[in-house]
Amino acid sequence: MTSRRRGSPPSARAVRYRMRTRRVRSTTLVQRLGELYERLLYAGVAIGLLVQVARLSEPPTWAESDSSAAALAQWLAVGSAAAGFVLLMKVLLAFGPMVVRSADQTWLFSTPVDRGQLLRPLLLVAVLASGVTGAAIAVVLGVLGGLPLSTRVLVVIGGTCVGMCQGSLAVVVQRYRSLSAVAGPVLNAAFGMLLLGGVVAAIGTPRTAPLSVMASAPPWLTGAVGTAAFAAVVAGAGAWRVLAHLTRRVLAAGVDLSVATASSLAFLDPSVLGAVLLVRRTQTIGVVRSAAIRGSRTAALVKADCTRVLRLRTGPLVWVALLPVPYIAGLLGAGALLPAVHLVAAFIATDRLAGGLRLIYRSAAIRRAVGGSDRQLRLVHLIVPFAGAVVWVGLTTLYMPEFSGLAAAISCVGAVAVTYRLATRPPLDYTSPSFDVGLFGPIPPGLILQLIRGPALLIVLIGVQIWIGTTGAAG
Numbered sequence: 001m002t003s004r005r006r007g008s009p010p011s012a013r014a015v016r017y018r019m020r021t022r023r024v025r026s027t028t029l030v031q032r033l034g035e036l037y038e039r040l041l042y043a044g045v046a047i048g049l050l051v052q053v054a055r056l057s058e059p060p061t062w063a064e065s066d067s068s069a070a071a072l073a074q075w076l077a078v079g080s081a082a083a084g085f086v087l088l089m090k091v092l093l094a095f096g097p098m099v100v101r102s103a104d105q106t107w108l109f110s111t112p113v114d115r116g117q118l119l120r121p122l123l124l125v126a127v128l129a130s131g132v133t134g135a136a137i138a139v140v141l142g143v144l145g146g147l148p149l150s151t152r153v154l155v156v157i158g159g160t161c162v163g164m165c166q167g168s169l170a171v172v173v174q175r176y177r178s179l180s181a182v183a184g185p186v187l188n189a190a191f192g193m194l195l196l197g198g199v200v201a202a203i204g205t206p207r208t209a210p211l212s213v214m215a216s217a218p219p220w221l222t223g224a225v226g227t228a229a230f231a232a233v234v235a236g237a238g239a240w241r242v243l244a245h246l247t248r249r250v251l252a253a254g255v256d257l258s259v260a261t262a263s264s265l266a267f268l269d270p271s272v273l274g275a276v277l278l279v280r281r282t283q284t285i286g287v288v289r290s291a292a293i294r295g296s297r298t299a300a301l302v303k304a305d306c307t308r309v310l311r312l313r314t315g316p317l318v319w320v321a322l323l324p325v326p327y328i329a330g331l332l333g334a335g336a337l338l339p340a341v342h343l344v345a346a347f348i349a350t351d352r353l354a355g356g357l358r359l360i361y362r363s364a365a366i367r368r369a370v371g372g373s374d375r376q377l378r379l380v381h382l383i384v385p386f387a388g389a390v391v392w393v394g395l396t397t398l399y400m401p402e403f404s405g406l407a408a409a410i411s412c413v414g415a416v417a418v419t420y421r422l423a424t425r426p427p428l429d430y431t432s433p434s435f436d437v438g439l440f441g442p443i444p445p446g447l448i449l450q451l452i453r454g455p456a457l458l459i460v461l462i463g464v465q466i467w468i469g470t471t472g473a474a475g
Helices: 012-022 029-056 064-095 102-109 115-144 149-175 177-203 219-245 255-267 270-285 297-312 314-321 325-331 335-351 355-362 364-370 374-380 383-398 405-423 445-451 455-471
Strands: none
Touching (some): 064 115, 064 149, 064 177, 115 149, 115 219, 149 177, 149 219, 270 297, 297 314, 297 383, 314 335, 325 335, 335 383, 335 405, 335 455, 355 364, 355 374, 355 405, 364 374, 383 405
């Protein structure tokens, strides 16, 4: 422990030393070593899985006559990796990434200790987590793009550096409000351009050549990795300098989202996180102009549901982005799995339009204010998802004439049915009894049955679609 001048505030290192020496330890050394071993084991398993995937996954092989499919796979791998890094930056900015809970905020802002020194461990955790995520994105790029092992190692190193650079840049953006206001629209525009580029690549595949980087490691790839490492160091130094200037408002911005994420994972209930995300999306809209909705009860509710979908904008964007997915799957040689891919894409597109159904089912106060029976309200708010499913399936089958009407009908009806089952799932009941059969510990059958409401139906329909594709009924 270093000495300090009389009257000067203690350093963060001195505070941590005093806390360690004066803390009343309720656990023994064996218990602490056990906890450390458990954490290291989980980290080792995660790192080992990434290494095994990077080493053992064979790159896809394509016939010489199927160069268009190889080109499409490679371009989609690059586009998916770029979209993954854009989403990583959006997630980092949404959470903070520097997040300090309320109790820690009181300690942080009510003591004369250097704030930057106390926040440095949290910065290291955020940067390392971003680097691991970037490495995972790079592993996916290497596997889907068919990279050889030598090129794959360089890409994974570069992805790690890019992820760490993004984590540090997110801290710098978090410090300045002007950068935070600009970063959101820029990332949304970049994500939209990537989606548009994917559609263009799918349409222009027959005239596209495979990427040269996929064959062997070019000289410029090493330079790109070195540049990414240098950018990560520079961004890390910038984040290190702005730590002392982070205010309470900045550090508390992502607390609600982090708490909601932890609660959703602990209680296996994504509705908690969905509610917080819905509030954030509605806050970004700002002020909207109110207008009276005229007509009958059914017409007014349908118009209100359409307005809700259009104002949030995320649902229509996902709905449009999923349109080329079956066509791309067909070009990549999905074969018998094409009807199943079509069903899953149709379900995701339909589910993004069912926000009104989820809202009206989970709020008894809104149902009482609107009036009418519960069944009538559910059926009325099912009109928009059903119409979206019909239009989506109709548009996707136009450029796939070999797709059978039976598979298309199952995708349409099945997407609506699974969406309705998920949207009308009752709140989870955690009081169901558990049974210990001696294999995997206590198993709560009641909770499992509640969790598979909707996904079980989707799995059954996927099996039916695979059977249709295998027997040739989809051709």
